[in-house]
Amino acid sequence: MNRIERVNDFVVRFANVNGSGSASANNLFARAIYRAGVAVSPKNIFPSNIQGLPTWYEVRVSGDGHLGRRAGVDLAVAVNGQTLLRDYREVLPGGYFLYDSTRALPDEFDRDDITLLGIPLTTLCNEAFSNPKLRQLLKNIIYVGALASLLDLDFTILTEAITSQFTKKPKLAEPNILALELGYNFAREHHPGRCLLSIRRQPRDERILIDGNSATALGALYAGATVAGWYPITPSTSVIEAFERYAGRFRREEEGTRKVAILQAEDELAALGIVIGASWNGARAFTATSGPGISLMSEFFGLAYFAEIPAVVIDVQRVGPSTGMPTRTQQADLLACAYASHGDSKHLLLFPSDPKECFDLTADAFDLAERLQTPVIVMSDLDLGMNEHLSPPLHWEDSRRYDRGKVLHADDLDRLPGKWGRYLDVDGDGICYRTLPGSHPEKGVYFTRGTSHNEYSGYTEESPIYQAGMERLQRKWQTARTLVPPPEIDTPDDDCRLGLLFFGTTSHAARESISRLAAAGVRVNSLRLKAFPFSDQVIEFINRHRQIIVIEQNRDAQLRTLLLAETGVTADRLQSILHFDGLPITADFISERIQALLEPSTAAAGDTQGEQV
């Protein structure tokens, strides 16, 4: 039997029971690898359940720094009886199967192409610990200790991690370290040299390991959000929970009160209503939700678009349609968000691809929303939001000032020559000046409405006035195209006629595919989209290439549809690679599809591969 032999390049998959305390043990393992300087991308594949159902935790280890998911399991850590056989069968040939050998494996576990790594977890645990609650948690820690031995992971990294985790409760560190040692020693004695996967320390860089939702919350905190209306929904809930946590720490007034109002609303309609009311009244406000919430918020999106009220919405996308798969990931809310609400209405979208961008783009969203007086939706997803990702450290430029947009305060109104109109396009950029309630006793008062209005915010049913207003909003949309964050364009080859276009969490896998293609001698250009509407750079990139492959994680090619609708590109020039099974897309998947798209025409024309698709 050929055992898989690799250094810093493999996938470990933990199979656990939901609610058994496995998350902290598995996190400890992922963090230890990160601290060894090796790139790691953990993915929590969990059920929509609190306790009892199977849950998996996949850790991809990549010394080359690839952060996308990779399919296939090199080493399974199987401690869930319900899925034991399935987990056993999913191990790649030559792979490894770590299990609780307190009980012997049944007869159907008869593969001869994998290596068994039995550790009597239950026995070791019960012999060492008497507290039943502690036993369940420490059983997980024991297998982490065993892994350290099997993978040659520096044991001190684990003990240091435990010590720093329990600095405030050093008594709790002791049993944890003991559990690590139990596993470590057992594996060292009973399985020496059996596992040919190993971790080799690499120099650490400055990157951090953080979940996207925490970074998003920090973005909102740093951007000065003071009001949050929200309704609990997976996978966005932890955005608000993190915001509340950080606000508790950083938003204390001297008198002990808090410089923030966070309201758990009765539903998503009210959540966005709260945001709109607060923004109308001059506070920075936001909400976080997922697809089902977006559907409910449609009504308010239209109001905010038409009455021109800033609103920041975080959409942590999950699998639709309808309730779909609440704990799986997708990029399938693009169309619902871009055109949310009836009538002609459209909204800015921002596409973060890592936690640092969750932070940066969330902060930018507040500036854009106030500058453009319109909703801005940050399109995160479950993979980005709820999993920990290796990310550049967060940074805030202290010289940065909030862009509060065109707001006239009392002194501005006093100085204002002529008549002010709420919807008067003075500057020709489609953005008008607004005032805040209560600011001036005589000037700047207006009536906000979702009904048709003239330049002075009076109700109108005059067709030309309505139409002029709608055209002015279109002018504002054009301004938005110049203000949104530019795409990240990589053109290694000016003559290359093939361009890949992708966004968000697809980016890591896409980049890995590009580097594989490059290694095989195929060069492609790429564009990572960061915003909708599409700026000129996006349109130029598309026009420069004969063929564009749009890679996205939904069934209906939603980004492709947006590109067709908004850029004038013809349908034949945009091809799709679509992944929508609910798990994060992989480089293998993208590479295979690109290969398939490249091959037929290459055979026919015999031209260089890059030009033929």
Added chain:
Amino acid sequence: MSDRKPEFRHPKLTSNAGGYSRRDYEGAMSTLCAGCGHDSTTAAIIQACFELSVPPHRVAKISGIGCSSKTPAYFLGKSHGFNSVHGRMPSVATGANMANRDLLYIGISGDGDTASIGMGQFGHALRRNLNLNYICMNNGCYGLTKGQDSATADLGSIGKRGAPNLYNSIDLCELAIELGASYVARGFSGDKAQLVPLFKGAFAHNGLAFIDVISPCVTFNNTNTSTKSYHYVREHSEATNTFDFVPLQQEILTHYQEGSSQEITMHDGSMILLHKGEPGRDVTNRLQAVTRLEAEKERGRLLTGLLYVNPASRDTHDIINSCQRPLNSLVDADLCPGNAALQELNATFR
């Protein structure tokens, strides 16, 4: 424009203590039907604001959709107004109030807007005890869509459409008391003398003040067979009390007989002097309030007046412990922890 009122002011127009004339509280010309109860209600709002010398620009008017929700255009023309979407006034008002706790918020809604499409938001604004004056102009029908029964239409009541209403009505006041409103009153658009002090008391109240104003629809629901007609309401309403609202720093002039009155000190120090119909009644007692509403309903009577008040109520800001400074007045330096703090946070993710 036809809805503009002339700018002319009579030189002898009287001013209130704030130096504002009545005209400073008026709005655009109403486009509602002649005789609409809502116009009388807005007149009472204007009167209450005038008498309290409220600075007009320190009021924010927020409404939903419907005939009633149009009215913020017809009063307080110097206040910012927001005619939002159907049934969603409470959430917009909640956000606005969170952003700036220092304004006076007048939320205008109707029976369709409140008792049907907006029932969820209504209930939760009450529950949070938002510092909002929630005025529901209640006519038992959908006016803008031509007279369909609303959820507050009484069982068997027949409007202009001619068919008796098949369902029981929702009593918004009873609901408001049960769901946590801290000031609940019912008035009648045809009784301005009662309505004005009810509004004044509401404006002085800290927390959610719900005022159900029976406000007949002259076009679709003022028939002889309707229970929301002017005639029917006049014949069947029962005032639970009469009262004087005494603003802070004003002398109390009215004197009631010992035992027949109740004094309530409001959050801002002003007083409500309540003249009760009978001794033993306590307007701060929720259970009594609900029992009386039910008892009068059984007699076929509509109870009006101040039904319940909790003068010590804590509003949403008090509950969530938000700062005294309005959140919309905070600037970068108040809000942004700075890069040094962020670098420390980065370290916790390593």
